[in-house]
Amino acid sequence: MPSKSVLFKIRRQSSPNDKPHWEEFEVPWHPGMNVISSMMEIARNPVTRDGKPTTPITYESNCLEEVCGSCAMLINGKARMACSALVDKLEQPIRLEPLSKFPIIRDLTVDRSVLFENLKRVKAWVPVDGTYDLGPGPRLTMQDQEEAYPLSRCISCCCCMEACPQFDEATGFVGAATISQVRLFNAHPTGQVLKRERLSALMGDGGIQECGYAQNCVEVCPKDIPLTASIAEVGGEVMKQALGDLFRK
Numbered sequence: 001m002p003s004k005s006v007l008f009k010i011r012r013q014s015s016p017n018d019k020p021h022w023e024e025f026e027v028p029w030h031p032g033m034n035v036i037s038s039m040m041e042i043a044r045n046p047v048t049r050d051g052k053p054t055t056p057i058t059y060e061s062n063c064l065e066e067v068c069g070s071c072a073m074l075i076n077g078k079a080r081m082a083c084s085a086l087v088d089k090l091e092q093p094i095r096l097e098p099l100s101k102f103p104i105i106r107d108l109t110v111d112r113s114v115l116f117e118n119l120k121r122v123k124a125w126v127p128v129d130g131t132y133d134l135g136p137g138p139r140l141t142m143q144d145q146e147e148a149y150p151l152s153r154c155i156s157c158c159c160c161m162e163a164c165p166q167f168d169e170a171t172g173f174v175g176a177a178t179i180s181q182v183r184l185f186n187a188h189p190t191g192q193v194l195k196r197e198r199l200s201a202l203m204g205d206g207g208i209q210e211c212g213y214a215q216n217c218v219e220v221c222p223k224d225i226p227l228t229a230s231i232a233e234v235g236g237e238v239m240k241q242a243l244g245d246l247f248r249k
């Protein structure tokens with residue numbers, strides 16, 4: 001073993017029905033190393049701390065610069081991105097676990113498709129598909145762009161959902177990321193055409209009223225998205241639409 005090393009404790013599970021267990025690894029220290037580079041090191045030499053050969057850890061990653069959103073996991077109990085988690089800033093042994101609120105696939109890989117289903121539910125897109133040229137869209141003012149940009153930085157990592165006390169199977173809550181995307185697309189001059197449908201999709205079970213405003217989501221978001229401001233704004237719009245519908249009946 002090199003003079004300086006980093007200790008990892010990793011929760012392993014070879015399949016969804018397998019019983020989870022922990023394995024420890026000692027990885028040579030390098031300046032500036034992060035959790036993903038440590039996993040690559042383990043993959044090059046998959047041997048546990050006590051010398052037992054094992055399989056490389058299964059995890060997701062792609063961009064390695066906190067842009068793709070794939071490497072979210074629990075690091076020392078906190079939902080965050082593994083590619084930007086610097087080893088030198090973490091207490092050891094560094095404990096790695098899969099996100100706990102999503103179906104496990106293997107080791108640190110989980111199925112986060114619920115977020116994509118939720119985004120479909122609220123039609124989180126600008127409808128521009130057609131069989132003919134629709135021409136250029138409306139111009140956005142600089143102020144509109146500045147308001148939209150922070151919301152557009154979502155990387156679909158699901159950390160906000162993992163940290164949210166209301167996000168579970170019982171509530172079916174869509175979660176903060178989806179609500180914030182409703183705010184983004186409802187503010188877009190072309191996206192606005194679906195505004196009513198988006199707000200309707202946030203009414204009822206699993207909708208915005210499930211939010212208890214605990215604010216965990218905004219604290220863990222790696223892209224500093226103003227999630228609670230989005231929840232407040234979209235909540236007001238949902239309420240306004242619901243009341244309008246009630247009086248129209």
Ligand code: SF4
Pocket residue numbers: 163164165166167175176210211212213214215216217218227228231
């Ligand atoms: S404010 Fe709290 S309850 Fe609402 S989405 Fe964020 S973490 Fe969940």
Ligand code: SF4
Pocket residue numbers: 153154155156157158159160161176177180220221222223224225227
């Ligand atoms: S809102 Fe933030 S925490 Fe939630 S999915 Fe998007 S980037 Fe991740």
Ligand code: FES
Pocket residue numbers: 060061062063064065066067068069070071072081082083084
């Ligand atoms: S690998 Fe893309 S966000 Fe971490």
